[in-house]
Amino acid sequence: MSSFLLQKKSKRGGKKVEERVLEEKFQIVDNYLVVKVPEELDHHQAAYVRQYADKYLLDESIEHIVFDFEHTKFMDSSGIGMIVGRYKKVSSFGGKILIANAGERIRKILFLSGLSDMIEWID
Amino acid sequence: MKKEMKLEFDALPENEGFARVTVAAFLTSLNPTLEEVEDVKTAVSEAVTNCIIHGYGFGYEPVMDQDKEPEGEEKPVPKVYITCAIENDTVSIEIKDKGIGIENIKQAMEPLFTTKPELERSGMGFAFMEAFMDKLFVESNPGKGTTVRMEKKCGHSFRKADEE
Numbered sequence: 001m002s003s004f005l006l007q008k009k010s011k012r013g014g015k016k017v018e019e020r021v022l023e024e025k026f027q028i029v030d031n032y033l034v035v036k037v038p039e040e041l042d043h044h045q046a047a048y049v050r051q052y053a054d055k056y057l058l059d060e061s062i063e064h065i066v067f068d069f070e071h072t073k074f075m076d077s078s079g080i081g082m083i084v085g086r087y088k089k090v091s092s093f094g095g096k097i098l099i100a101n102a103g104e105r106i107r108k109i110l111f112l113s114g115l116s117d118m119i120e121w122i123d
Numbered sequence: 124m125k126k127e128m129k130l131e132f133d134a135l136p137e138n139e140g141f142a143r144v145t146v147a148a149f150l151t152s153l154n155p156t157l158e159e160v161e162d163v164k165t166a167v168s169e170a171v172t173n174c175i176i177h178g179y180g181f182g183y184e185p186v187m188d189q190d191k192e193p194e195g196e197e198k199p200v201p202k203v204y205i206t207c208a209i210e211n212d213t214v215s216i217e218i219k220d221k222g223i224g225i226e227n228i229k230q231a232m233e234p235l236f237t238t239k240p241e242l243e244r245s246g247m248g249f250a251f252m253e254a255f256m257d258k259l260f261v262e263s264n265p266g267k268g269t270t271v272r273m274e275k276k277c278g279h280s281f282r283k284a285d286e287e
């Protein structure tokens with residue numbers, strides 16, 4: 001997961017790296033977009049996920065989004081805003097948001113924000 | 124004995140991470156639980172993000188355009204100011220900006236209230252600060268800036284006393 005952060009830090013380092021790394025973080029499986037959420041989903045990182053998720057949502061025939069929190073240790077309200085924003089996009093076409101591998105901390109934040117009604121859990 | 128720490132840094136989103144990590148490191152001497160550390164990090168992240176997005180109006184330009192070098196003269200970047208103190212088993216954290224300020228603090232603190240829905244803000248920032256810290260005070264002067272003060276009891280001695 002640190003490659004995502006490294007990539008962010010060297011953002012002036014050229015496009016090629018970015019595309020390659022992003023393919024690892026964003027996968028399309030059938031009509032699902034699977035997003036490997038970065039280690040720290042804050043304001044800065046949420047902007048990246050939002051932008052690329054939306055790019056893939058336009059390009060492909062994706063219906064649902066899976067956010068895989070396996071490697072995520074930190075999330076704040078920026079992450080909540082990003083998830084709710086994607087929910088609004090996919091749900092208008094009957095799509096779902098699925099949350100995978102969320103640890104206790106991430107679950108707590110999602111529950112506190114009242115997101116538990118919008119999402120499905122996969123473990 | 125009281126310990127203090129001050130931080131002053133550019134109000135840029137990429138500094139949010141180091142701000143919360145620095146405060147978390149300062150906390151170490153209280154021997155906090157992992158959960159307490161996470162609580163403080165989240166609260167600091169919320170307050171600092173608010174200074175940057177709302178206080179100084181730095182939302183987010185599309186990420187893909189950030190590769191471009193900024194054109195023209197560079198404006199000085201405004202600052203975020205953090206002061207932390209540890210006294211006995213309590214940490215107090217003050218996070219301040221000199222930005223636009225808040226007109227109606229009571230309304231701003233209501234869960235789900237946001238003035239920036241177009242930036243996909245959820246209005247949960249103050250709610251998280253309240254949930255994760257023991258005390259929260261907000262002071263603001265429109266046009267002058269905003270100061271958030273938070274306190275939390277942390278650490279081993281506190282846990283022990285609680286269990287007895």
Ligand SMILES: Nc1ncnc2c1ncn2[C@@H]1O[C@H](COP(=O)(O)OP(=O)(O)OP(=O)(O)O)[C@@H](O)[C@H]1O
Nearest residue numbers: 077173177178231237238244245246247248249269
């Ligand atoms: N430092 C600040 N300067 C100016 N206005 C602020 C500041 N902090 C908060 N506000 C105001 O208070 C409102 C609520 O803040 P809060 O952090 O609860 O939600 P948000 O930032 O809008 O959304 P979220 O935190 O969920 O991303 C903001 O929308 C903004 O209008």
Ligand SMILES: [Mg+2]
Nearest residue numbers: 169173248249
């Ligand atoms: Mg906020």
